[in-house]
Amino acid sequence: MSKQAGKDTSHWDDYWRHGALTSCADAFEGNYQGEIRRVWEEFFRSAEYDTTILDIGTGNGAIALIASQVAAELKRDFSIHAIDQAEIDPLAMLKPDTAGLATIHFHSKTAAENCGLPDHSVDMVSGQYALEYTPLEETVTELARVCAPGARLLFVMHHADSIVLETAAEELRLGGLLENSGFFDHAADLLQQMDKVPANKAHRLAADPKAEESRNLLNQAADELKSLASQTANPQILQTAMNSVSDCFQRQKVLGSQVLQLLAQYRQQLEANLARLNDLQKASVSDDNAREIVALFHARGFAAKPMEDIFHEHNLLAGRLLSAELPTRP
Ligand SMILES: C[S@@+](CC[C@H](N)C(=O)[O-])C[C@H]1O[C@@H](n2cnc3c(N)ncnc32)[C@H](O)[C@@H]1O
Known part of the structure; x- marks a missing residue:
C-alpha cells in the first residue's frame, strides 16, 4: 500500500x-x-x-x-x-x-x-x-x-x-469568537503569574498590576463567552473551553508550571475539533x-x-x- x-x-x-x-x-x-x-x-x-x-x-x-x-x-x-x-x-x-x-x-x-x-x-x-x-x-x-x-x-x-452541517457551522462561528476573545491566552498569562508566587504568598498576586490586568482580561473574556453560550442552541464548545480553563485553575497549586502544558493540551483538543468541523463543512x-x-x-x-x-x-x-x-x- x-x-x-x-x-x-x-x-x-x-x-x-x-x-x-x-x-x-x-x-x-x-x-x-x-x-x-x-x-x-x-x-x-x-x-x-x-x-x-x-x-x-x-x-x-x-x-x-x-x-x-x-x-x-x-x-x-x-x-x-x-x-x-x-x-x-x-x-x-x-x-x-x-x-x-x-x-x-x-x-x-x-x-x-x-x-x-x-x-x-x-x-x-x-x-x-x-x-x-x-x-x-x-x-x-x-x-x-x-x-x-x-x-x-x-x-x-x-x-x-x-442538521449536522447546521450545528457545525454554529460551532465554527463560536470557535472563531472564542479565539478572538483571547480566553486561553489570558488564562495562560494569569497561570504564569500565579506560578511565580509561592502558594503561601498568594496575597502578593492581588497587589501585582500585571497579574491584576490578566485577571481582568480573563474575567471579561469569560463574561463574553457566558453571554454567547446563553444565546446559542449549541454551547458545548464554549462550555468545554470554560470547563477546561476552570480545571487548570483548580489544579494549578498541585501541578505548578506543568498546568500550562495541561492548558495547551486542552486548547489543542479544541482546535483539533474545530479543524475536523472545518473539514466537514468543506466536504x-x-x-x-x-x-x-x-x-x-x-x-x-x-x-x-x-x-x-x-x-x-x-x-x-x-x-x-x-x-x-x-x-x-x-
Ligand atoms: C468523517 S471521517 C469518517 C470515518 C468513518 N468512515 C466513519 O464513518 O466513522 C472522514 C475520514 O476520512 C479520512 N480522509 C480524509 N481525506 C482522505 C483521503 N484523501 N483518503 C483517505 N481518507 C481520507 C479522514 O482522515 C477521516 O478519518
Whole structure:
C-alpha cells in the first residue's frame, strides 16, 4: 500500500487515537445504527462469497466492521481492505473483543486517491462520510483503476442541508469568537503569574498590576463567552473551553508550571475539533455538488444514478447516497 506524506492529518489522528468507533461518536453508541446500518448491511449481504472490499476513509473501521460481521453471519470469505489518510490503528485503539476486527486489513496513512491496490482487484467500494473528504477527481480516477469489471460502489455523504452541517457551522462561528476573545491566552498569562508566587504568598498576586490586568482580561473574556453560550442552541464548545480553563485553575497549586502544558493540551483538543468541523463543512455536498460528483463517475466509466437522500429516525437528513457500478466486460 502506498503511504501519504505531507498532509496534516493530526486532527484525525488524535480523534481515532481516542478510540471512537465512528466519526459521529456523540450520536451513536458503538457502531452506526438505524437506516445507515441497514443500508450497509444490505450492501454487504449482496456480495459474492469471496468478494474483495475497499472501505475508504475508514477511521476506526466502522463500515469495514459491518462488512466483516456480515461475512461471519453469512459464512462468506470477504477480503476487506480499510484505508485512511490519517494514522489509524483500530486493533490497538478499539476494545480487543470487537467482533470481526481481526479479519480486516487496515492500512494507515493511505489516501483514497493513491491507495496502491492492484489494478482491477476490488469488487466493492464503501465510504461513509469519506469520499467527499478526498480530492474527488483523483479519487474517482483511482477507483476506476482498482475496480474490477462489474464492481459496485456505495457512498453515504454529508448533506449540506443536514442538521449536522447546521450545528457545525454554529460551532465554527463560536470557535472563531472564542479565539478572538483571547480566553486561553489570558488564562495562560494569569497561570504564569500565579506560578511565580509561592502558594503561601498568594496575597502578593492581588497587589501585582500585571497579574491584576490578566485577571481582568480573563474575567471579561469569560463574561463574553457566558453571554454567547446563553444565546446559542449549541454551547458545548464554549462550555468545554470554560470547563477546561476552570480545571487548570483548580489544579494549578498541585501541578505548578506543568498546568500550562495541561492548558495547551486542552486548547489543542479544541482546535483539533474545530479543524475536523472545518473539514466537514468543506466536504458537505450541495445539490450542485451532487450532480457534479455523479457526472465525474460517468466520465470515468461508471454507471451512477442521481444521489438519493437518506434519513435518520424522525425524518432527520443523514446524508446523500451515491451508488455506482463499473460495467462488466462485453
Ligand atoms: C468523517 S471521517 C469518517 C470515518 C468513518 N468512515 C466513519 O464513518 O466513522 C472522514 C475520514 O476520512 C479520512 N480522509 C480524509 N481525506 C482522505 C483521503 N484523501 N483518503 C483517505 N481518507 C481520507 C479522514 O482522515 C477521516 O478519518
